[in-house]
Amino acid sequence: MFAKIIRAIVSVLMVISPTLPHLFGLPAIPSGQDLALDERFELVWQDEFDGDKLDSTKWSTEWWVTMRKGGYWHDDMISVRDGNLVITTAYFDEPLENYYEEKWGSVIDFDEYKPGWYTGCITTNGKFEQTYGYFECRCILPKSTGMWSAFWMMNDGVFNVDNSGQDGTEVDIFESMYYKDVVWGYGDAVISGIHYDGYGEESKGDSIDKWFANNPYEEFNTYGLEWNEDEYIFYINGVETGRISTGGVSQNPEYLLLSCEVAGENGVAYADRHGVGEMSMKPGDTAEFIVDYVRVYQYK
Numbered sequence: 001m002f003a004k005i006i007r008a009i010v011s012v013l014m015v016i017s018p019t020l021p022h023l024f025g026l027p028a029i030p031s032g033q034d035l036a037l038d039e040r041f042e043l044v045w046q047d048e049f050d051g052d053k054l055d056s057t058k059w060s061t062e063w064w065v066t067m068r069k070g071g072y073w074h075d076d077m078i079s080v081r082d083g084n085l086v087i088t089t090a091y092f093d094e095p096l097e098n099y100y101e102e103k104w105g106s107v108i109d110f111d112e113y114k115p116g117w118y119t120g121c122i123t124t125n126g127k128f129e130q131t132y133g134y135f136e137c138r139c140i141l142p143k144s145t146g147m148w149s150a151f152w153m154m155n156d157g158v159f160n161v162d163n164s165g166q167d168g169t170e171v172d173i174f175e176s177m178y179y180k181d182v183v184w185g186y187g188d189a190v191i192s193g194i195h196y197d198g199y200g201e202e203s204k205g206d207s208i209d210k211w212f213a214n215n216p217y218e219e220f221n222t223y224g225l226e227w228n229e230d231e232y233i234f235y236i237n238g239v240e241t242g243r244i245s246t247g248g249v250s251q252n253p254e255y256l257l258l259s260c261e262v263a264g265e266n267g268v269a270y271a272d273r274h275g276v277g278e279m280s281m282k283p284g285d286t287a288e289f290i291v292d293y294v295r296v297y298q299y300k
């Protein structure tokens with residue numbers, strides 16, 4: 001009910017000016033240029049997730065293998081079935097086994113696995129990276145407040161502080177964090193943005209604010225990024241949402257990540273979005289981030 005009213009209001013505002021919804025803190029409806037995928041790009045890399053386990057020639061689960069915000073990232077939460085990657089989030093009373101203590105224990109300051117929420121992340125780090133092109137995933141988002149799913153890219157230069165993003169930028173092609181706002185009808189939105197110059201005091205970034213997808217917790221949508229030497233252009237279902245060139249775009253190859261996080265800190269989930277409230281999901285419930293494919297294209 002509220003959802004339809006909010007959408008109608010946003011539609012009216014956008015007729016007046018496409019920037020108006022964001023001025024009122026509302027998501028906007030994608031209305032920019034069409035991607036024209038087939039005319040402008042050729043497919044160079046893909047995973048359709050057709051097998052029965054994660055393809056280790058394309059993906060690794062070892063990008064970060066310990067506590068992550070209000071939960072833990074763990075291999076057991078990653079599965080491939082029915083043509084999809086599924087990253088499951090669930091609560092465990094007994095900590096899951098630490099597969100990486102022996103391998104990484106001397107390098108990583110492991111936070112002990114404890115009872116709590118477990119979820120996961122996969123990355124092409126060390127297996128595939130690309131400079132420029134078009135990057136797309138088709139997915140259904142996990143249904144709970146406190147869940148934060150994302151399709152994003154990284155380069156180790158992100159940590160280099162030089163007042164520029166050209167040496168490497170975290171590009172968040174989409175992040176879901178608005179399930180809290182489903183009641184009011186703008187929970188069907190995702191955000192896109194960038195971060196560069198590390199994650200400390202010098203950290204910089206930009207965002208294109210909230211954009212509507214179509215019923216994204218129940219239905220597949222595509223979320224894409226076009227990246228050239230001048231700008232990042234974000235898309236939902238092949239329609240531009242916005243573009244960013246702040247700090248200068250990355251000129252270095254970047255690897256891909258698909259991840260789910262539980263909001264909170266020190267392995268304790270207490271957040272519904274940015275650090276307040278409760279998760280709507282309770283122990284015994286599960287949330288699934290379902291990804292039909294990841295496809296990477298280069299300009300023709």
Ligand SMILES: [Ca+2]
Nearest residue numbers: 160162164197
């Ligand atoms: Ca930099």
Ligand SMILES: [Ca+2]
Nearest residue numbers: 048083292293
């Ligand atoms: Ca598939």
